[in-house]
Amino acid sequence: MSTFSDQESHESSATLWRDGRPVYDRGGTVCVIGAGASGLTAIKNLKEYGFGADCYERETGVGGAWNWRHDRSPVYASTHLISSKPLTEYPDFPMPDNWPDYPHHSQLLSYLEQYADHFDLRPHIWFGTEVVRVEPADGDRWDVTTRSTGGYGAERTSRYAAVVVANGHNWSPKLPAYEGLDEFRGQVIHASAYKDATQLRGKRVLVVGAGNTGCDIAVEAGQQAARCWHSTRRGYWYAPKYAFGRPADQVGDAAGAYRLPLRVRQWMFHQMLKLTVGDLTRFGLPRPDHKVFETHPIVNSHLVHSIGHGSITPVPDVARFRRNSVTLVDGQEVEPDLVVLATGYLPRFEFLAPEVLGIDTSGRPALYLNAFPRRHPTLAVAGLLQPDSGLFPIVHWQTVAIARWLRLRENAPDRARAFTARVDAEAGTRWHSAKVKESTRHWFEIGHIDYLRALQRTLDELEVPA
Amino acid sequence: MKTRVVRVTDWTSPVPPVYREVRAATPEAPEGKPPLLFVPGFGHGAWVFAEHWLEHAASRAFPAHAVSLRGHGGSGPAPKATLRAYAHDVVQVAASLPRQAVLVGHGAGALVVAHALARYPARAGVLVAPVFGGWGTLGAALRRNPVGTLPAVFGGALRLNHRQLFSRELPDAAARDYASRLGRASSRAQWQLLRHRAPEPAVGNPPLLVLGSPDDRVVPPAALTRAAGRYGAAPLLFPGMGHDMMLDARWREPIDAILDWLDKDL
Ligand SMILES: Cc1cc2nc3c(=O)[nH]c(=O)nc-3n(C[C@H](O)[C@H](O)[C@H](O)COP(=O)(O)OP(=O)(O)OC[C@H]3O[C@@H](n4cnc5c(N)ncnc54)[C@H](O)[C@@H]3O)c2cc1C
Ligand SMILES: NC(=O)c1ccc[n+]([C@@H]2O[C@H](COP(=O)([O-])OP(=O)(O)OC[C@H]3O[C@@H](n4cnc5c(N)ncnc54)[C@H](OP(=O)(O)O)[C@@H]3O)[C@@H](O)[C@H]2O)c1
Numbered sequence: 001m002s003t004f005s006d007q008e009s010h011e012s013s014a015t016l017w018r019d020g021r022p023v024y025d026r027g028g029t030v031c032v033i034g035a036g037a038s039g040l041t042a043i044k045n046l047k048e049y050g051f052g053a054d055c056y057e058r059e060t061g062v063g064g065a066w067n068w069r070h071d072r073s074p075v076y077a078s079t080h081l082i083s084s085k086p087l088t089e090y091p092d093f094p095m096p097d098n099w100p101d102y103p104h105h106s107q108l109l110s111y112l113e114q115y116a117d118h119f120d121l122r123p124h125i126w127f128g129t130e131v132v133r134v135e136p137a138d139g140d141r142w143d144v145t146t147r148s149t150g151g152y153g154a155e156r157t158s159r160y161a162a163v164v165v166a167n168g169h170n171w172s173p174k175l176p177a178y179e180g181l182d183e184f185r186g187q188v189i190h191a192s193a194y195k196d197a198t199q200l201r202g203k204r205v206l207v208v209g210a211g212n213t214g215c216d217i218a219v220e221a222g223q224q225a226a227r228c229w230h231s232t233r234r235g236y237w238y239a240p241k242y243a244f245g246r247p248a249d250q251v252g253d254a255a256g257a258y259r260l261p262l263r264v265r266q267w268m269f270h271q272m273l274k275l276t277v278g279d280l281t282r283f284g285l286p287r288p289d290h291k292v293f294e295t296h297p298i299v300n301s302h303l304v305h306s307i308g309h310g311s312i313t314p315v316p317d318v319a320r321f322r323r324n325s326v327t328l329v330d331g332q333e334v335e336p337d338l339v340v341l342a343t344g345y346l347p348r349f350e351f352l353a354p355e356v357l358g359i360d361t362s363g364r365p366a367l368y369l370n371a372f373p374r375r376h377p378t379l380a381v382a383g384l385l386q387p388d389s390g391l392f393p394i395v396h397w398q399t400v401a402i403a404r405w406l407r408l409r410e411n412a413p414d415r416a417r418a419f420t421a422r423v424d425a426e427a428g429t430r431w432h433s434a435k436v437k438e439s440t441r442h443w444f445e446i447g448h449i450d451y452l453r454a455l456q457r458t459l460d461e462l463e464v465p466a
Numbered sequence: 467m468k469t470r471v472v473r474v475t476d477w478t479s480p481v482p483p484v485y486r487e488v489r490a491a492t493p494e495a496p497e498g499k500p501p502l503l504f505v506p507g508f509g510h511g512a513w514v515f516a517e518h519w520l521e522h523a524a525s526r527a528f529p530a531h532a533v534s535l536r537g538h539g540g541s542g543p544a545p546k547a548t549l550r551a552y553a554h555d556v557v558q559v560a561a562s563l564p565r566q567a568v569l570v571g572h573g574a575g576a577l578v579v580a581h582a583l584a585r586y587p588a589r590a591g592v593l594v595a596p597v598f599g600g601w602g603t604l605g606a607a608l609r610r611n612p613v614g615t616l617p618a619v620f621g622g623a624l625r626l627n628h629r630q631l632f633s634r635e636l637p638d639a640a641a642r643d644y645a646s647r648l649g650r651a652s653s654r655a656q657w658q659l660l661r662h663r664a665p666e667p668a669v670g671n672p673p674l675l676v677l678g679s680p681d682d683r684v685v686p687p688a689a690l691t692r693a694a695g696r697y698g699a700a701p702l703l704f705p706g707m708g709h710d711m712m713l714d715a716r717w718r719e720p721i722d723a724i725l726d727w728l729d730k731d732l
Contacts, residue, residue, distance in 0.1 A: 048587065048670050048671065085480070086476060086477045086478075086480045087477050091471070091473065091476070091585070092585060092586055092587050092669050092670070093561050093586070094554075094557060094558065094561055094585075096558065096561075096562065097480070097481065097482070097483040097554070097558055098483040114561075117564060117565070118561065118563070118564065118565060118566055119566060120565065120566070250477060250478045250479075251478075253474055253477050253478050254474070254478040256474075257472075257474035257478075389477075393471075397471050449472060452471050452472050453472060455471060456468075456470070456471050456472065459468075459469070459471065460468055463468075
């Protein structure tokens with residue numbers, strides 16, 4: 001592991017200046033922000049295309065979200081993959097084939113650590129170092145200002161040829177505002193503060209939200225808590241982890257490959273759910289207000305089972321909080337000791353001026369292929385994706401595209417112009433054949449096959465002349 | 467050919483796990499050289515490299531490993547194995563090593579390596595007496611050894627005899643002993659050797675080395691040149707040697723050439 005002071009000694013002395021402060025020139029090196037799954041594959045693929053890479057990671061280890069030791073890690077003790085192994089592993093570095101279909105989060109961490117060691121990525125990473133500012137400099141370069149995580153120590157600015165932002169988007173809690181929340185006497189936490197079932201034991205628990213987090217926590221509360229209410233503001237399609245004895249995503253993709261029209265695929269999926277899960281309104285769940293694929297898939301075989309056993313009571317959306325209770329929109333009052341807001345996460349790029357990523361007033365960036373901003377050819381975002389599959393294969397190819405793009409800019413400016421024009425024209429386009437529900441959680445929702453087909457065209461177009 | 471990124475087969479029909487035999491020799495003083503993974507050809511097991519090459523590579527500071535493809539050597543049985551399953555075995559072992567590995571394939575193992583290179587960014591690839599298959603290979607085999615080859619056409623075992631595999635410099639007893647220890651690949655894989663899709667392009671742009679012998683009785687010189695040509699190189703030649711270069715009398719020369727090339731190029 002490298003430390004901040006090693007870096008100071010090995011670097012060239014400052015020859016550039018910005019606002020009266022020294023700037024260390026890192027030449028053609030590319031800066032990568034974050035050493036989670038996205039940052040690691042960015043370093044590896046940039047190296048493969050011959051770039052130098054400096055990665056800054058605010059934590060002391062690799063793995064990002066999958067490293068449960070990290071204070072911002074959103075995983076809880078019982079987290080297992082929801083996307084099955086072959087759809088989740090990097091396409092050029094498989095997980096061990098004797099691992100289960102849905103590995104545990106600790107296996108994911110050891111996989112990412114093995115990836116970092118195997119490809120010798122750690123010497124590129126400055127751990128315990130936080131990026132605080134990323135500012136454009138002359139000649140499409142970037143000044144990146146860092147300091148030790150936690151804010152102590154001096155700031156230091158280095159100039160890079162390009163920046164790949166891989167800071168993750170599942171760490172900054174989305175906290176809804178509720179009337180009366182201040183006066184509520186029970187405990188309220190966001191799901192990111194939920195670590196294991198001891199927090200639930202013996203309590204009356206209200207879980208809000210039915211993303212995969214909310215469903216997992218509701219199931220655990222169903223087993224461990226004295227009482228569990230699960231509040232959702234709409235009906236959903238709860239897919240099982242297995243269908244016909246195979247991981248459900250693999251069954252889905254076997255059909256998806258035939259380029260069937262969306263409606264046919266939706267019909268098939270509805271039939272599959274009808275056969276395997278059945279009619280959910282029988283269980284007291286609201287009828288979905290949308291077709292399947294129009295919300296981020298929930299994959300949970302236990303939830304419906306627990307409702308059927310009476311250990312989870314499904315309830316509608318929260319209307320307001322009171323001193324000792326919570327009022328739901330149907331007028332019902334429940335009296336939880338603990339409320340877990342599993343309401344998801346919002347993206348945050350605290351080190352960048354919002355206009356760089358074309359961020360609108362709602363906070364949503366406008367990027368081409370969720371990666372390339374307008375007017376800033378040497379900046380890209382990796383992993384800002386919410387796929388209906390595993391993330392790693394997609395972010396792998398996304399970072400290959402970024403590396404090819406940076407090479408092509410140098411080697412074939414003519415071809416690069418055509419790509420720039422498309423980034424300008426198509427930034428913000430969605431890559432999903434279904435019309436997803438309007439919600440912040442769907443800003444980065446992609447259909448993995450739709451997206452990868454688009455990425456394939458980009459990869460071919462950006463192919464670097466040898 | 468372009469690298470395809472929508473990989474429905476990889477996603478929806480993963481290759482089943484199997485026990486894999488891995489033999490290894492580790493250098494006494496590691497110098498940070500990349501690990502080598504040797505991949506034997508059809509019918510051969512990891513033992514063919516454990517005879518000489520593993521120890522020799524380790525003595526030159528390369529951590530050296532050899533895998534038995536499923537259904538071969540000490541690995542678990544796999545009567546229905548495909549080329550894809552063999553390539554999967556190679557990638558699984560490569561990914562389990564501490565550092566990015568050099569893949570060295572021999573005979574049909576070189577074709578397996580070529581497929582594995584499309585699924586794993588190796589540090590380098592080395593193809594030794596590569597058998598890339600096709601009908602020409604069958605023709606040559608039928609001419610040299612009709613009795614051993616003909617049954618394979620009907621799904622039986624391909625039996626290579628010691629005269630196809632070794633030069634006359636190797637004592638007859640040793641040659642017969644080695645030949646008697648050979649097993650067989652699955653019938654499906656044997657067929658795929660004749661009719662298979664060209665391997666997808668290698669990922670990560672690894673340097674490639676091809677070597678062979680003009681006197682190899684399994685790989686005709688033209689096939690060797692063609693295989694090397696796929697990678698834009700001329701083969702490194704070791705006249706007088708038989709197909710099984712790692713067991714033949716002068717086994718030291720090709721492995722030294724490989725290690726010299728790695729020392730120089732990586
Ligand atoms: C509970 C849960 C379960 C999930 N399950 C799955 C699943 O089954 N399959 C799947 O594919 N995905 C799943 N995901 C999505 C998951 O987020 C991704 O798999 C993956 O971890 C994203 O990697 P990343 O590198 O983009 O982001 P992260 O893993 O969040 O990594 C970002 C890194 O950047 C660092 N960083 C951030 N800001 C700075 C800064 N300013 N300076 C320096 N460093 C910084 C962080 O410390 C972190 O290490 C799940 C997510 C959650 C929350
Ligand atoms: N591997 C695993 O086991 C696993 C586990 C957990 C999470 N994950 C992944 O992690 C990511 C984040 O998942 P997540 O579940 O934390 O978040 P999420 O998918 O964003 O889900 C948030 C839930 O909260 C609801 N919600 C949001 N704002 C609300 C409000 N103001 N009032 C009421 N309800 C509100 C949403 O409803 P709407 O639908 O109406 O917006 C949704 O049901 C996803 O990619 C997910 O797949 C994976």
